[in-house]
Amino acid sequence: MGKYIMIIDDSPTIRISVEFAIKNMGYDIQQAENGVDALEKIKTIISKGNEISLCISDINMPQMDGITFIKEFRKTDKFTPVIILTTESEDNKINQGKEAGASGWIIKPFQPAELVNVVKKFLK
């Protein structure tokens, strides 16, 4: 059974940067362009008997933003950590994320080592 980390961001630069940072942590990695794309890919991964261990998601994305993604994801999965990685820093937005079920909030720019430390904390 494979254990997956999902990277959800409409920017290829960010997706590749995040994958580069966490690629040696021993997990399979799946990228998605937005919330809709992520939910479809998560469904496929689980249907093949694999597991989602953690999601790292942006907020501002077309089709489905990060807050809506978390709300949809939490309908079937209450426990898998979801870390938000975004430029959004307003308390109101951060509270929306927390209420939707986010586990953590990282404001860009991020240093790869710091991201790895946060991911490790949630994968313990």
Place this chain on the structure above:
Amino acid sequence: MIKSESSKFGKPLYILYPGDYFASKDDCIIGTITGTCIVICLYDPQRGIGGMGHFIVPGSIGTSGIISDEIASSGVTSIEYLLGEIVKLGGDRRFLRAKVFGAGYLNSGKAEEIKLSDSNIRFINEYFLIENISVERSDLGGDFRRRIYFSVKDGVIYRQILQNNEESSEFIKLEQEYVDIQFRNKKKSGRIILFE
């Protein structure tokens, strides 16, 4: 940023200061002046949404490229702020087109300034290549400043080369202050909040 309702364009005019970004879906003009900084204009012609960002990548990017470079990360984030605003207005980066200006070297072509200019040009070229965003106009480098006006609805650019520093003395001072701050904070990262 300041807004003027009665500009020579007959539309609202937003003037960006160094480090500013702004996006709109209204029929307006966004303007700025740049010397060493990069100015990017992004617009979604199908939806009539566009925006401008004014920023600098504070230093030289390593040979590994922008993906794993800490200094480049600052430039990526500057563009992300602008893209986030465009997406919030209903834009989609898959349909965006870009026009880029600036990254000049202004102090008699000192070696470190030319190196900084080259690094910023490399950054912007690599970034839009990875993002698969079409760059329709690239006007980068050179030992002069540029005044840029960008029409959000149709992506039209009005560009002027500035040879006389007196015309832009306020911008020169503000740009230098902004660049100095960015260099001091070039490896700074954002806040981390854990909810559980």
